[in-house]
Amino acid sequence: MDLISYMQQTGKAAREAAAVLAAASTAAKDAALLATAGALAEDRAALLSANASDMARGREKQLQPALLDRLELTPSRFDAMLTGLEQVAKLPDPVGQVDDLRFMPSGIQVGRMRVPLGVIGIIYESRPNVTIDAASLCLKSGNASILRGGSEALASNQAIGRCIARGLAQAGLPEAAIQVLETPDREAVGQLVRMAEYVDVIVPRGGKGLIERISREAEVPVIKHLDGNCHVYVAAAADQEMARAIALNAKTQRYGTCNTMESLLVDAEVAAQFLPALAGDLAAAGVELRGCEQTLALVNGVVPAEESDWYEEYLAPVLAVRVVAGLDEAIRHINRYGSRHTDAIVTRDHSAAMRFLREVDSSSVMINASTRFADGFEYGLGAEIGISTDKLHARGPVGLEGLTSQKYVVFGEGQTRQ
Amino acid sequence: MDLISYMQQTGKAAREAAAVLAAASTAAKDAALLATAGALAEDRAALLSANASDMARGREKQLQPALLDRLELTPSRFDAMLTGLEQVAKLPDPVGQVDDLRFMPSGIQVGRMRVPLGVIGIIYESRPNVTIDAASLCLKSGNASILRGGSEALASNQAIGRCIARGLAQAGLPEAAIQVLETPDREAVGQLVRMAEYVDVIVPRGGKGLIERISREAEVPVIKHLDGNCHVYVAAAADQEMARAIALNAKTQRYGTCNTMESLLVDAEVAAQFLPALAGDLAAAGVELRGCEQTLALVNGVVPAEESDWYEEYLAPVLAVRVVAGLDEAIRHINRYGSRHTDAIVTRDHSAAMRFLREVDSSSVMINASTRFADGFEYGLGAEIGISTDKLHARGPVGLEGLTSQKYVVFGEGQTRQ
Numbered sequence: 001m002d003l004i005s006y007m008q009q010t011g012k013a014a015r016e017a018a019a020v021l022a023a024a025s026t027a028a029k030d031a032a033l034l035a036t037a038g039a040l041a042e043d044r045a046a047l048l049s050a051n052a053s054d055m056a057r058g059r060e061k062q063l064q065p066a067l068l069d070r071l072e073l074t075p076s077r078f079d080a081m082l083t084g085l086e087q088v089a090k091l092p093d094p095v096g097q098v099d100d101l102r103f104m105p106s107g108i109q110v111g112r113m114r115v116p117l118g119v120i121g122i123i124y125e126s127r128p129n130v131t132i133d134a135a136s137l138c139l140k141s142g143n144a145s146i147l148r149g150g151s152e153a154l155a156s157n158q159a160i161g162r163c164i165a166r167g168l169a170q171a172g173l174p175e176a177a178i179q180v181l182e183t184p185d186r187e188a189v190g191q192l193v194r195m196a197e198y199v200d201v202i203v204p205r206g207g208k209g210l211i212e213r214i215s216r217e218a219e220v221p222v223i224k225h226l227d228g229n230c231h232v233y234v235a236a237a238a239d240q241e242m243a244r245a246i247a248l249n250a251k252t253q254r255y256g257t258c259n260t261m262e263s264l265l266v267d268a269e270v271a272a273q274f275l276p277a278l279a280g281d282l283a284a285a286g287v288e289l290r291g292c293e294q295t296l297a298l299v300n301g302v303v304p305a306e307e308s309d310w311y312e313e314y315l316a317p318v319l320a321v322r323v324v325a326g327l328d329e330a331i332r333h334i335n336r337y338g339s340r341h342t343d344a345i346v347t348r349d350h351s352a353a354m355r356f357l358r359e360v361d362s363s364s365v366m367i368n369a370s371t372r373f374a375d376g377f378e379y380g381l382g383a384e385i386g387i388s389t390d391k392l393h394a395r396g397p398v399g400l401e402g403l404t405s406q407k408y409v410v411f412g413e414g415q416t417r418q
Numbered sequence: 419m420d421l422i423s424y425m426q427q428t429g430k431a432a433r434e435a436a437a438v439l440a441a442a443s444t445a446a447k448d449a450a451l452l453a454t455a456g457a458l459a460e461d462r463a464a465l466l467s468a469n470a471s472d473m474a475r476g477r478e479k480q481l482q483p484a485l486l487d488r489l490e491l492t493p494s495r496f497d498a499m500l501t502g503l504e505q506v507a508k509l510p511d512p513v514g515q516v517d518d519l520r521f522m523p524s525g526i527q528v529g530r531m532r533v534p535l536g537v538i539g540i541i542y543e544s545r546p547n548v549t550i551d552a553a554s555l556c557l558k559s560g561n562a563s564i565l566r567g568g569s570e571a572l573a574s575n576q577a578i579g580r581c582i583a584r585g586l587a588q589a590g591l592p593e594a595a596i597q598v599l600e601t602p603d604r605e606a607v608g609q610l611v612r613m614a615e616y617v618d619v620i621v622p623r624g625g626k627g628l629i630e631r632i633s634r635e636a637e638v639p640v641i642k643h644l645d646g647n648c649h650v651y652v653a654a655a656a657d658q659e660m661a662r663a664i665a666l667n668a669k670t671q672r673y674g675t676c677n678t679m680e681s682l683l684v685d686a687e688v689a690a691q692f693l694p695a696l697a698g699d700l701a702a703a704g705v706e707l708r709g710c711e712q713t714l715a716l717v718n719g720v721v722p723a724e725e726s727d728w729y730e731e732y733l734a735p736v737l738a739v740r741v742v743a744g745l746d747e748a749i750r751h752i753n754r755y756g757s758r759h760t761d762a763i764v765t766r767d768h769s770a771a772m773r774f775l776r777e778v779d780s781s782s783v784m785i786n787a788s789t790r791f792a793d794g795f796e797y798g799l800g801a802e803i804g805i806s807t808d809k810l811h812a813r814g815p816v817g818l819e820g821l822t823s824q825k826y827v828v829f830g831e832g833q834t835r836q
Contacts, residue, residue, distance in 0.1 A: 019753065023777050096776060102798065108787050110797045113775070117809050200809055221639075221810050242832040249834035335437065344828075357531070357827055358514060359441050369526050369830025378835070379528045379826060380520065391535050391618055392639050393811040396826040408797065408814040409775055410762075412787025414660040416667035417796070 003183065007191040010146060011198025013176035014119045018144035020174050022116050026093040028171050033136055036167025037085040040078075040132075043163055048073060050159040051128065058152050070126040071153055081132040081160075084383070088136040091382040094400045095142040098409060108415050112406040116142035118200035120403065121192045122385075123148045123214060125206040128156035134205070135164055135178045137385045141403035144177050146199065148192060151184035158182065193218040203398075205386055223398060225387045227313045227339035228258030230371040233330040233356070235347035236269040242368060243346040244278050249370040250344070252285045256315050258387060259342050259364075259374040263310060263320040265330045268294070271323045275299050287317045294323035310337040327352050331359050338362060340389050342374040342396075363389060363396035421601065425609040428564060429616025431594035432537045436562040438592050440534050444511040446589050451554055454585025455503040458496075458550075461581055466491060468577035469546065476570050488544045489571055499550040499578075502801070506554040509800040512818045513560040516827060526833050530824040534560035536618035538821065539610045540803075541566045541632060543624040546574035552623070553582055553596045555803045559821035562595050564617065566610060569602035576600065611636035621816075623804055641816060643805045645731045645757035646676030648789040651748040651774070653765035654687040660786065661764040662696050667788040668762070670703045674733050676805060677760050677782075677792040681728060681738040683748045686712070689741045693717050705735045712741035728755040745770050749777050756780060758807050760792040760814075781807060781814035 001009070021029075040047065051073040058068050094114050101111030120143045122134040131147055138145035149157040161180030168175050181188055193202050193214055202222045204214045215222050232250050234243040250261035266274055271294060279289060279299040289295070290309045291302040302321070309320040310333070324330045334343050344366035345356040353367045364374040374396065376384025381399030388394045394402035419427075439447075458465065469491040476486050512532050519529030538561045540552040549565055556563035567575040579598030586593055599606055611620050611632055620640045622632045633640050650668050652661040668679035684692055689712060697707060697717040707713070708727045709720040720739070727738040728751070742748045752761050762784035763774040771785045782792040792814065794802025799817030806812045812820035 019777075019779075022779065023773070104796060104798050106791065106796060108784075108791055108796070113783075115776075115779070118779070239832070245832060245834055253835055355441070358533075359437070361437075361440065361533070361536070362825065364826040364828060365531075366526075366828035367830060368832050369828050370834045372835035373524065373526055373828060373830075373833070374826070378522060378524060378526070380522050391823055393823070395823055405809050405811070405813055407780065408782040408792070410782060410784035410787050410791060412785060412791075414657070414663060414786055415791070416663055416788045417671055417790035 003185055003187055004191065006183065007188060007195065010179055010181070011119070011195045014144040014146055014179060015198045017174040017176040018116065018118045021139070021142050021144055021177050022095070024142065024173060028173055029093070029139055029142070030089040032139060032167050032171035032173050033085045033089040035170040036132075036164050037082045039163035039166040040082060040160070043159065044078065047156070047159045047163070048078070050155040054153055054155045061152075063152060067126050067152070071128070071156075073128055073156060077129050081129050084133055085136050088140050088383055091140060091400060093140065094404050099406070106415055106417070107413070109411040111409050113409045114401070114404045115407050116404055119144045119146065119198055121146045121148070121199045121202045121220065123189055123192070123202065123204045123206070123210070124150065125210065126150040126153050128153045128160060130205060131157050131160045131180060133383070134203070134385060137383055137400060137403060139178060141400045143403055146179050146181065146192060148181045148189055151186075154184055189214070190217055193220055193222075196220050203386055223386065223388050223394060223402070224390060225258065226389050228260070228341040229262045229311065229313045229337065229339040230259055230341055231263045231265055231334050231338055231343040232261050232371060233265040233324070233334070233343070233345045234267060234270065234274055235327065235330070235345055235349060235352055236267040237349035237352065238267075238270065238346040239348055240270065240274055240277070243274065244281060246344065246346055246368070246370050247278055248281050248285070250372055251282065251287060251319055252317070253370070253372050255317055257372070259371050260315070261319065261371050262312060262314055263322065263337070265322050265324050265333060267330075268323050268325055271295075272298055275321070282319065285317070287319055289319055289321050291321040292323055295321045313339065327355060331356065334360050334362070341387070342366065342371045344369060344371050363387070421603055421605055422609065424601065425606060425613065428597055428599070429537070429613045432562040432564050432597060433616045435592040435594040436534065436536045439557070439560050439562055439595050440513070442560065442591060446591055447511070447557055447560070448507040450557060450585050450589035450591050451503045451507040453588040454550075454582050455500045457581035457584040458500060458578070461577065462496065465574070465577045465581075466496070468573040472571055472573045479570075481570060485544050485570070489546070489574075491546055491574060495547050499547050502551055503554050506558050506801055509558060509818060511558065512822050517824070524833055524835070525831070527829040529827050531827045532819070532822045533825050534822055537562045537564065537616055539564045539566070539617045539620045539638065541607055541610070541620065541622045541624070541628070542568065543628065544568040544571050546571045546578060548623060549575050549578045549598060551801070552621070552803060555801055555818060555821060557596060559818045561821055564597050564599065564610060566599045566607055569604075572602055607632070608635055611638055611640075614638050621804055641804065641806050641812060641820070642808060643676065644807050646678065646759040647680045647729065647731045647755065647757040648677055648759055649681045649683055649752050649756055649761040650679050650789060651683040651742070651752070651761070651763045652685060652688065652692055653745065653748075653763055653767060653770055654685040655767035655770065656685075656688065656764040657766055658688065658692055658695070661692065662699060664762065664764055664786070664788050665696055666699050666703070668790055669700065669705060669737055670735070671788070671790050673735055675790070677789050678733070679737070679789050680731055681740065681755070683740050683742050683751060685748075686741050686743055689713075690716055693739070700737065703735070705737055707737055707739050709739040710741055713739045731757065745773060749774065753779050759805070760784065760789045762787060762789050781805070
């Protein structure tokens with residue numbers, strides 16, 4: 001079969017399965033999740049061997065070590081897939097929840113019911129465990145999914161897909177509810193993001209390059225996660241010990257995550273006291289500082305920052321540091337140079353904290369906490385399919401609720417409009 | 419100034435004003451709405467004269483009577499603009515509302531705060547009163563707006579725009595918070611929908627042609643309202659008197675609205691009893707019926723329906739009628755041929771009603787009520803900027819809340835991530 005026919009057939013099957021899934025009971029969906037965990041456990045040896053063959057092919061092709069690391073299904077990653085399925089099965093089902101049901105003057109009762117989006121396309125890179133993470137969240141939220149992993153993980157993803165198919169069948173749900181694409185052809189992605197008839201939303205998971213390319217090509221709406229250029233602003237009224245602990249945690253707890261601090265703003269009133277102390281902590285952790293002129297005057301060994309540094313997501317032990325004149329300048333800096341991901345203020349001043357909370361236009365805004373908390377698990381969503389830096393629909397960590405929308409429901413007793 | 423520079427300057431000014439508006443107090447926004455109503459009342463004579471000149475030019479150009487009708491600012495439409503401004507001023511301010519604030523195991527408190535989308539572009543056709551409707555909803559929800567009305571209403575819209583500017587100035591808000599485009603150049607629309615740097619969402623209001631064209635060209639997300647091919651399904655267990663009243667109201671109360679019934683589905687068990695009675699009512703109202711074979715066998719004078727009739731939004735005294743074998747076939751028909759706008763079931767059977775509610779994939783789904791209720795006012799939103807047939811973000815009537823989104827807010831006391 002040619003690629004276009006294959007993708008059209010996949011899309012059509014997903015659309016049909018979506019209608020069944022939207023009406024499926026919570027019990028059936030949870031049974032499918034647990035049966036998939038059972039199938040994975042049964043096939044453990046076969047799965048690890050499929051993954052070993054992907055790894056061997058990857059080494060032959062001289063893939064980068066970081067990529068090979070992500071590709072590997074270690075025993076702990078394998079177990080995490082099983083635990084993940086069990087956890088998603090335990091989460092409350094968002095589908096069918098009715099909110100704000102109220103009587104209107106006409107006598108009709110109007111509310112909003114949470115419903116699946118329909119068919120979700122997930123495009124991701126080398127990690128085979130994303131296949132299970134993404135599939136389980138789509139299934140629990142009543143959506144059919146089409147999964148497209150990296151070509152380097154094809155054997156692993158196919159083996160996982162066979163376990164999912166058994167799990168669905170055991171629960172009496174259609175196999176097309178979760179489809180793992182079987183072709184390594186890159187043009188499959190191009191088809192997937194343009195099948196607006198069959199696909200309702202695309203969730204890309206991966207590097208910025210992948211996401212930008214998909215957003216450009218897509219005719220289907222994309223829930224996207226671009227940069228995480230996160231800020232901590234140490235205000236004049238900050239508890240300085242608290243500010244040191246938060247800044248150090250936000251920068252150094254992990255360097256490669258999107259909620260890591262990349263720029264530090266310090267109020268001019270406290271910079272002379274605060275910056276040298278923090279710089280010592282950061283130097284001990286091996287973090288390079290790139291600072292504005294005022295920072296250079298206060299701390300030794302700082303590299304002069306260029307305009308481009310204020311925009312940068314380093315994902316590395318590097319931090320841009322700027323001294324600002326006060327709250328207004330801090331907010332302006334963040335809204336101008338930031339990426340609308342996660343930004344925090346450290347202060348004891350209630351009014352300043354509340355103004356920062358309201359006026360910083362980011363998907364997560366924090367008072368006296370580390371930016372590293374911006375995460376679906378830490379926010380109590382139970383799981384996350386990604387973090388959205390968009391403004392429409394879902395902002396910030398996207399869990400089950402972000403994979404649904406609300407329709408209006410009306411209960412009448414024969415009312416007609418006058 | 420050339421068009422591109424003019425549009426860029428407009429967009430930049432809107433973006434700057436949006437930051438001010440996002441932080442503006444409810445009192446300031448309400449004061450601007452009431453001051454605009456005052457300015458309109460003061461300028462009544464000048465406004466009606468500007469509108470008269472648009473009407474005269476329209477007649478010269480031999481615009482269609484329906485278009486001229488929409489263009490005219492009658493005294494009652496003028497008064498409705500003032501009342502509308504007062505009503506929007508009275509609505510609760512959605513901005514800053516915090517929901518679901520909860521403590522997490524880490525000790526941080528996480529909630530979601532409602533915030534404006536930013537800059538909204540509104541593209542509409544001949545009705546000058548839309549200028550006030552749209553501007554007032556954008557302002558109250560804390561969004562800057564760029565308004566682009568039809569070229570035939572240019573003088574009216576300019577005159578209204580001057581009143582809005584005075585209202586904003588009196589309340590101390592930036593004039594660029596609401597900008598009425600001053601050029602009749604059609605390419606201004608093309609620019610507006612592609613200025614992703616300055617515009618966050620486009621809301622087109624008008625015919626399907628306008629909306630399709632804008633959706634095709636837009637690089638900015640569009641909240642769109644396409645067809646309203648609405649259904650009423652009369653189930654076997656319907657109260658037949660109720661079903662007759664609802665069907666008659668849904669079809670004949672107004673023919674040209676998007677929530678008017680365009681297709682009627684009748685359960686085969688009751689078709690022989692129900693259809694002839696309803697057909698009499700509809701014939702008396704002058705409605706043409708286009709029916710399936712079973713309908714033709716039951717009612718005289720019905721035109722045979724073609725496949726295309728099931729897709730049709732007639733916006734006219736025409737109704738497609740189909741006899742279906744039961745609930746499953748009704749749901750399948752609606753999800754296949756419908757436009758996901760508004761669909762209703764008439765039945766006394768609770769299980770059938772609840773299945774219909776859940777499984778019909780439309781922005782409004784109703785039990786025992788006329789489809790004509792699908793409307794922001796009838797739903798208690800206080801006002802509506804349009805009705806969305808999209809699945810992401812907002813579905814159904816879009817009021818103030820649909821012009822906002824939710825960001826995460828985190829309150830900590832120095833927590834860091836372990």
